[in-house]
Amino acid sequence: MYNKTWLSVIKVVIFDMDGTLYQDDTYLERYIRYLLEGTEHEGDTEAAMRLGRAILSDCHAIRFGYFYHTRDDVSLVQEGERFVRSLTWDGTAGEGPAQDYESLSAHEPYLIPIGDPWGIAAALSHRYKLPEQRLRSAFERVRGEMLLPPYGFACHDDLFRAIEELTAVEKKSLMTNTHLESGVAFVGYMGIGHLFGDVAYGANKPAGLQSYFGSLLAQGYRPEEILSIGDNPWNDLHPVKKLGGRTCFISPYPSSDPEVWDLRLHRLEELAQLMRVIQQSITGRKIADGEDRVEADKQEIQG
Known part of the structure; x- marks a missing residue:
């Protein structure tokens, strides 16, 4: 299902929040x-x-x-x-x-x-x-x-754990169009603020995402090293695809958007699996290329 060749070179993962890190339409x-x-x-x-x-x-x-x-x-x-x-x-x-x-x-x-x-x-x-x-x-x-009974949405702890364990990438970023007050409340409710290096509330996507992508390029990252994950193609994916980045569309709903994305997921369980596949792909490549012999030695000892 996953192309580990391109996943192994990912250095930055950009996450949307609503509909991506939790799924609720009630x-x-x-x-x-x-x-x-x-x-x-x-x-x-x-x-x-x-x-x-x-x-x-x-x-x-x-x-x-x-x-x-x-x-x-x-x-x-x-x-x-x-x-x-x-x-x-x-x-x-x-x-x-x-x-x-x-x-x-x-x-x-x-x-x-x-x-x-x-x-x-x-x-x-x-x-x-x-x-x-x-x-x-x-x-x-x-x-x-949405943060209080009886309507509080369910948190997907396994997904959050998988994101936390994704240590092989250099940067994990969160970008949401939700304004600061509500965004902070939702991040606090899910307990995920510590998972991300860069957090942008009121991100003004898609324009804000395009600008952020440009800042990553200015830092020396290549487009193919950046993966954007989101449930709204127009806001979360199109700006990155047009600039040569990688894209993952996650949504339980069918979409008529004509664009083809690098990955198409439906459920949070699949996203958690993707996080673990990225981790394995990067660490496996580094060991195979001799880039991280210390990690290789650790794995040999543990094995």
Whole structure:
């Protein structure tokens, strides 16, 4: 399953947090409810939650990997670098001709990538033209609940142990778009702050990831020595792939994103295994190349 040849040269691993170091989507319906409660759209709550569930389960024409056009209220389907068609929320073709969107850049500020469950809620907030403060307050409320009973998410201790035991790489970094206060709270809840050398909250990915990648290159790392792991391809993987780095897409959901990644994982157990394979690949290569005879002697004694 794993290509140990390229894994053995990895020196930097960049981790996303939400959806990557824990997996939980039970918050989505509450998030949608909090967005709409007390507004003129509160009567649409059940329909909006059904829509969210349908996208999550890949039972809707709108899928992960599409972009939401906030001005035209349609979702855009991408093939390669071009948007080739649009869809309304009921799954029918948009009224505008496809060529109207072909020249659009996916970086336009009025386009929202639907790359993870958080993206569904963000798109719905724009669909109902809710103020930014409404989105922020609903976000803060649901984030707080995720750290407390009965909604606290499960921590994957074996994954955290595997990351801690990944000592053969030179740098382990954490980058999350979650702002400082919530990010710190989540890292504290999982007890993982000590696992990473560089930690960036409010990382402004994808642009922030591209900038960080550039800083690593300036430090002397080669692109193929850097691995980015995340559940949102647009934020976590595309910037690295375009610059020649390695990528690992981890998500339990199907995605329509047309890009091919170096690795495609679904569950946290697989990610824990990957950490151990990287460790074994690097240490094995060093011993074979005679780069670390002390480690080789230790293994011979222990063996």
